[in-house]
Every structure is written in structure tokens, then in C-alpha cells.
Amino acid sequence: MEQHTNKERLLWTIGILVVLLYALIPVMWIASLSFKTPAEVGDGKFFSGFSTDNYEVIFNDDTFLAALINSIGIASIATLISIVLAAMAAYALSRLDFAGKAVILSGALAVAMFPPISIVGSLFDMWRAIGLYDTWPGLIIPYMTFTLPLAIYTLSAFFREIPWELEQAAQVDGATPFQAFRKVIVPLAAPGVFTAAILVFIFAWNDFIFANTLTSTDAARTVPAALAFFTGASQFEQPIGAISAAAVVVTVPIIIMVLIFQRRIVAGLTAGAVKG
Amino acid sequence: MSTAEATGTRTAAPPKGKVSDRKKAERKLAWMLCAPAVIVMLLVTGYPIAYAFYLSLQKFDLRFPDDKEFVGLANYGDVLSSSTWWSDVITTLIITVASVALELVLGMAIALVMHRAIFGRGPVRAAILIPYGIVTVVAAFAWKFAFDPTSGFVFGLPLISDTWQPLNTKGGSLLVIILAEVWKTTPFMALLLLAGLALVPDELHEAAKVDGASTIQRFFRITLPLMRPAILVALLFRTLDAFRIFDTPFIIQPGGALGTETVSILGYNILINRVNLGLGSAVSILIFICVILIATLFVKGLGTSTAQQRGEV
Numbered sequence: 175m176e177q178h179t180n181k182e183r184l185l186w187t188i189g190i191l192v193v194l195l196y197a198l199i200p201v202m203w204i205a206s207l208s209f210k211t212p213a214e215v216g217d218g219k220f221f222s223g224f225s226t227d228n229y230e231v232i233f234n235d236d237t238f239l240a241a242l243i244n245s246i247g248i249a250s251i252a253t254l255i256s257i258v259l260a261a262m263a264a265y266a267l268s269r270l271d272f273a274g275k276a277v278i279l280s281g282a283l284a285v286a287m288f289p290p291i292s293i294v295g296s297l298f299d300m301w302r303a304i305g306l307y308d309t310w311p312g313l314i315i316p317y318m319t320f321t322l323p324l325a326i327y328t329l330s331a332f333f334r335e336i337p338w339e340l341e342q343a344a345q346v347d348g349a350t351p352f353q354a355f356r357k358v359i360v361p362l363a364a365p366g367v368f369t370a371a372i373l374v375f376i377f378a379w380n381d382f383i384f385a386n387t388l389t390s391t392d393a394a395r396t397v398p399a400a401l402a403f404f405t406g407a408s409q410f411e412q413p414i415g416a417i418s419a420a421a422v423v424v425t426v427p428i429i430i431m432v433l434i435f436q437r438r439i440v441a442g443l444t445a446g447a448v449k450g
Numbered sequence: 451m452s453t454a455e456a457t458g459t460r461t462a463a464p465p466k467g468k469v470s471d472r473k474k475a476e477r478k479l480a481w482m483l484c485a486p487a488v489i490v491m492l493l494v495t496g497y498p499i500a501y502a503f504y505l506s507l508q509k510f511d512l513r514f515p516d517d518k519e520f521v522g523l524a525n526y527g528d529v530l531s532s533s534t535w536w537s538d539v540i541t542t543l544i545i546t547v548a549s550v551a552l553e554l555v556l557g558m559a560i561a562l563v564m565h566r567a568i569f570g571r572g573p574v575r576a577a578i579l580i581p582y583g584i585v586t587v588v589a590a591f592a593w594k595f596a597f598d599p600t601s602g603f604v605f606g607l608p609l610i611s612d613t614w615q616p617l618n619t620k621g622g623s624l625l626v627i628i629l630a631e632v633w634k635t636t637p638f639m640a641l642l643l644l645a646g647l648a649l650v651p652d653e654l655h656e657a658a659k660v661d662g663a664s665t666i667q668r669f670f671r672i673t674l675p676l677m678r679p680a681i682l683v684a685l686l687f688r689t690l691d692a693f694r695i696f697d698t699p700f701i702i703q704p705g706g707a708l709g710t711e712t713v714s715i716l717g718y719n720i721l722i723n724r725v726n727l728g729l730g731s732a733v734s735i736l737i738f739i740c741v742i743l744i745a746t747l748f749v750k751g752l753g754t755s756t757a758q759q760r761g762e763v
Contacts, residue, residue: 182568189563190570197577200592200633201584203603207595218603263487271473272480278488285491287745289694291714292738293498295721295731296505300498318494322487380585382697383714387722398587402701414601421588432583433576440575443638444645 201425208418215414228419238420240392241400245424248310248396249378252317257371260325267326268333279330286323290383293319298387308389313396316384321374328373328442332366369438372431379428397424499738505731512725525732534716535733539740542712544624545699546692549631553688554681556632557639564640565647578637586634590701593630597622620709623702627710630698635691639684646680647673679752686748690741713737 206221214223232238267275297316298307306312336359344354385399395403397420404417432439509521529535564574581589595601597616604610616622650673658668674681696714703710706719717737721730 186563186568186570190567190574193560193563193574194577196633197580197637200589200596201580203596204588204592207601215601218605220603259487259490262483266480266483270476270480270483272477274481274484278484281488282491284745285495287690287741288495288499289714289734289737289741291694291696291717292502292734293495294718295727295734296498296501298721299505299727300501315494316498318490322491322494326487376583382585382587382700383718386700387718398585398697401587401591402704414595414598417591418595421585421591425584425588428583428585429580432579436576436579439579440641444641 204418204421204425207414208422210415212415228415229423231413231416232420232423235416237392237395237400237404238397241395241397242423244310244392244394245379245396245398248313248317248394249375251310252314252321252378253371253375255314256318256321256325256374257329257367260322260329260370261367263326264329264333267330268336269338279326282323282326285319286327288319290316290319294383294387297384301388308391308394310394312388313381313384313394316388317378317381320381321378324377325370325374328370329366332370332442333363335366336362365438366442369435369442372435372439373442376428376432379424499735502731502734502738505727506735508728510726510728512727521728525729526736528729529732529736534711535713535736537709538706538711538713538716541624541710542693542695542714545628545631545695545712546689548624549628549635549692550685550688552628552632553636553639554685556636557643557684560636560640561643561647564644578640581634582637584634586697587701589634590630590698593626593633594702597626617702618708623708623710627695627699627702630702631692631695634698635688639688642684642687643677643680646677646684649680650676682748682752686745686752689744689748693741693744694737713740 202220206219207215208228209221209225210217210223211225211227214225263278266272267278293316297312301307301309301312306315338359340358340362341354344358345351349357380398381396382398382402385394385396386402389395389399401417401420404413404420506525507520507522508518509524510518560574560578564571567574584592594617596604599605599615599617605614614622616626654672654676655668658672663671694714695712696718699706699710699712699715700718706712706715711719713733714737717730717733720726720733724730
């Protein structure tokens with residue numbers, strides 16, 4: 175172990191505290207607002223009140239509950255579809271030898287860079303014509319534009335690290351190909367697939383532009399879009415407390431997931447980007 | 451990618467016959483596995499963009515759907531000759547350049563803290579993943595509410611005037627938009643740069659230290675040049691992302707009020723609020739072209755920088 179002077183320790187402590195404050199203050203502010211009564215909202219203090227009124231309001235609000243269900247359902251289905259399709263592609267990209275690998279990878283990258291606003295208008299027109307406007311599939315389909323490339327990149331990066339020889343070794347030891355796959359490869363691949371699924375889910379959960387333009391009612395409107403159109407007693411007044419409470423509700427599960435799987439998420443994020 | 455090519459030539463070397471049959475089967479399997487993903491990606495992006503291009507050549511307003519007619523490039527002429535488009539391009543560029551530059555500096559600082567920290571690496575990583583995981587709309591609300599006179603806390607801080615109302619001016623609103631964007635996306639930048647930092651060999655630093663180079667000299671002469679590809683990749687991702695910015699300004703100044711309209715918000719206003727699909731699609735296609743231009747510039751830069759590095763080694 176290297177010796178560190180007190181001065182160095184102090185500097186590092188300051189650096190780390192600055193980073194922690196940077197990351198946490200805005201979150202703390204919105205959490206603090208969510209517990210305030212209308213009288214306390216303007217006091218400019220952190221955690222001056224501990225009223226749960228705002229949470230009661232949003233959990234009795236049909237629009238918010240519908241949006242929550244839409245968000246969970248749409249993001250989950252989009253994640254499931256893109257992970258299945260991407261896992262097949264990533265297996266081929268990382269394990270099989272064929273021409274066109276580079277084309278598929280750069281194509282996926284190009285799709286990932288795609289500006290969503292460029293297709294919003296045509297989707298709006300098409301979806302109204304064929305009845306997909308304001309439906310779950312109407313959002314799940316455009317979500318593929320960003321979930322699929324992300325899943326392909328992260329999964330190929332993870333699959334490249336799998337020691338595939340173990341599969342043959344198991345077969346030499348007498349396992350059937352299916353056993354070798356199920357008992358050796360699946361446990362090795364599962365954590366990567368799971369991490370990719372979390373990342374994809376976060377992206378789908380985050381979408382605002384498609385949800386905002388391709389939905390209009392509780393039938394398919396997701397939480398980010400519902401938040402933007404949340405109105406209070408008067409139509410022109412934003413209910414700050416209720417929005418903050420809703421914001422906390424949609425943020426907490428994601429933060430918990432991110433914190434539990436932080437190591438893998440960092441690996442997935444950087445592996446996908448650096449190898450691309 | 452280079453490893454894939456290397457194994458490709460190695461497996462192609464053995465005599466033909468059985469091997470080539472197996473290779474054919476492998477190729478077929480590979481394409482069958484990739485086909486669904488490739489087809490879906492083409493359908494969900496290629497078809498709508500082609501349709502957007504078609505719409506952009508029409509006079510097509512949903513309020514008067516019967517007046518639909520082919521007008522060639524007239525919509526592009528209308529967009530490119532309007533001062534709104536150009537002022538929105540400038541607003542978007544201001545947000546893009548300011549936020550990406552700030553993110554690069556902050557992200558590098560955080561990456562260095564994480565890379566060299568003698569303790570506390572775990573908490574730092576956990577903390578910076580929080581902005582990353584938060585929904586952009588929520589992050590925008592958090593910053594808006596922090597600067598809003600009716601709910602904010604920044605006015606209680608020292609050095610900040612109680613009467614300052616950033617959300618009532620263009621400059622102030624852009625500042626809040628940039629801060630929200632920087633806060634949300636710096637973690638991603640920091641993680642990419644951290645991965646790049648890990649590729650800089652420690653021996654080089656040790657050798658330079660022995661030669662008497664200061665920490666700052668080592669950072670600018672060793673770390674930065676070796677990280678050039680990683681920095682360019684991070685800048686590429688973030689620049690393209692920032693240029694498409696929609697969620698944050700939409701929440702902080704609804705409708706692009708006070709001159710905060712970005713090109714994506716302009717597209718939204720024309721397509722969805724004014725339901726003028728012809729004119730709006732021209733804006734969509736122009737944004738698409740801008741993104742391609744930015745990407746091409748970066749990819750060229752990336753190509754020359756990796757070539758330079760290979761030449762040096």
C-alpha cells in the first residue's frame with residue numbers, strides 16, 4: 175500500500191463530496207418538494223415538511239395510475255422483444271464467422287444515432303390511418319429504433335467475453351448439446367442479458383418524444399408524457415407538489431435497480447460504446 | 451472488429467470441401483439469426499424516413515387534407531428562407547456546444563476522481579449513476595423547480611440575487627436548460643472517459659514522473675493524446691444526442707417560449723400542433739441531414755486520429 179499524506183486524503187475527500195453533492199442535490203430538491211404542503215413550497219428549504227398529501231393526490235389520480243401501468247407495460251414489452259431479437263443477432267455477431275458483420279454493427283450504430291423527430295410526423299400520419307395512434311403497439315414499434323441497437327451493442331460486447339469453449343468441453347464430457355447450452359452457456363450469458371435488459375428498460379422508460387406525439391389519452395400515455403401535461407386546480411398552473419411526488423415514484427425503482435446492478439451497468443454502458 | 455477479421459482469414463485457410471460446407475451453414479445460420487433484428491430496424495427507421503421524405507415534397511396540412519398536392523422542394527425553400535429555422539439552429543447549436551463542452555470538462559474531472567481515487571470509488575460510481583437513471587423529463591422538472599421563483603432554492607444561496615428570474619429571460623432559460631442537460635448526461639461522458647483512461651498505460655506515467663514531468667504536464671502530454679479516440683467517441687455520442695434535444699427545453703420552457711425553441715421543438719410545433727405534415731416533414735428531413743453531417747465530421751476525425759496513433763506506434 176502506498177502512503178498518502180493527510181493533504182492528499184483531504185483533497186480526495188473534497189473531490190468525492192463535490193461529486194456526491196453534484197449528483198444528489200437536484201434529486202434531493204425534487205424529493206423535498208414532494209413532501210411539502212402548498213404553503214411550504216415557496217420556502218426554499220430542503221426537507222422543511224413531511225406531508226404525504228401529494229402522494230395521496232397522485233395515487234388517487236386515475237390519469238397517473240393509468241400512465242404508470244402504460245409505462246411499465248410498454249417498456250417491459252419493448253425490452254422483451256428487443257432483447258430476444260438482439261440476443262439472436264448478438265450470438266451470431268460474437269460467435270459465428272460471416273461476412274456482413276461490420277455492416278450490421280455500423281447499421282445498428284447509425285440507427286442509434288437517428289433523430290426521433292425525423293420520423294414522428296410520418297408515424298403520426300401512418301398510425302392514425304391504420305389505428306395504431308394512442309395504442310401500446312403504436313409506442314412499442316418506434317421504441318425499437320433505440321432499444322434494438324442498444325441491446326445489440328451491449329449483448330455482443332457481453333457475449334464476446336463468454337468462454338464458449340466450455341460448451342464443447344461439456345460435450346466432450348458427455349453432455350448433450352442442449353445440456354451443454356442450458357447448464358453451461360445460459361448461466362454464463364444470463365447476467366449480461368439481464369444487464370442489457372435493465373439498460374434497455376431505462377431507455378424505454380425515459381422516452382418522451384414518441385409518448386408525447388403518438389398518444390393522446392390514458393389508453394397509452396406513459397408517465398413522462400403524463401407529467402408534462404399534469405395540471406392543477408387551474409389549467410395554467412402546474413401542481414408542483416404533485417408533479418414532484420409523481421417524479422419520485424417513477425425515479426425510485428430505477429435508482430434502486432441502478433444501484434444494485436451498478437458494476438454490471440457500468441460495464442455494459444462502456445463496453446457497448448468503446449467497442450463500437 | 452479486427453479480431454473478427456483475423457479469425458476469418460485463419461478459418462478460411464484450411465482446404466476446401468467439408469470445411470466450406472460447414473462455413474456455408476454457419477453463414478446461413480448467422481444471417482437467419484440476424485435477419486429479424488435487421489429487418490425490424492430497417493422497417494422502423496427506413497420506412498418512416500422514406501415516408502417523411504415523401505411527405506416533405508407535398509403540400510399537406512391535416513386541417514385541409516383535400517388540398518394535398520405535390521410541390522417539389524417548395525417546403526424546403528420555405529423552411530430554409532425562414533428566420534425561425536435559422537434562429538432555432540443557432541439556439542440548438544448554443545445548447546449543444548455549451549453543454550457538450552461543460553460535460554467534457556466535468557466528465558473528465560469525475561473520471562479522473564474515479565480513476566485515481568484512493569478511497570470512495572464505490573460511492574462516487576453509485577452517485578453518478580443516479581442522474582443517468584433518472585427520466586429526462588423528471589430531471590428537467592427538478593432543475594426548473596430549483597430555479598422557479600415560486601418553488602426554487604437557488605435564490606437563497608449566497609452570491610445569487612433574490613430578484614434574479616432566469617426563467618423570465620432567454621439567456622437564463624438557456625442556462626437552466628444547459629445545466630439540466632449537463633447534469634443528466636455528464637455521468638455517461640464520465641464513464642466513457644473512465645474506460646478510455648484505463649487504456650493509458652501506467653508505465654508511461656511512471657517514466658514521465660522519473661523524467662521530472664509535473665502532474666499537469668503528464669495530463670496534457672500523455673493522458674489526453676492517448677485518450678483522443680475515446681474522447682472523440684464520447685463527443686460524437688453526446689453531440690448527436692444534444693443536437694436532437696427535445697425533452698429538457700419542452701419542460702423548462704413549454705412550446706419553445708422566450709426564444710428557447712430548438713430544431714426538434716420546431717419540428718414538433720409544426721408537425722403536431724399545426725398538423726402541417728408537409729412543412730414539418732421538411733424540417734424533420736433537414737434535422738436528419740444535420741445529424742448525418744455531424745456524424746460524418748466526427749467519423750472522419752476519428753479515422754485520422756486512430757490512423758495517426760497507429761503511425762506513431
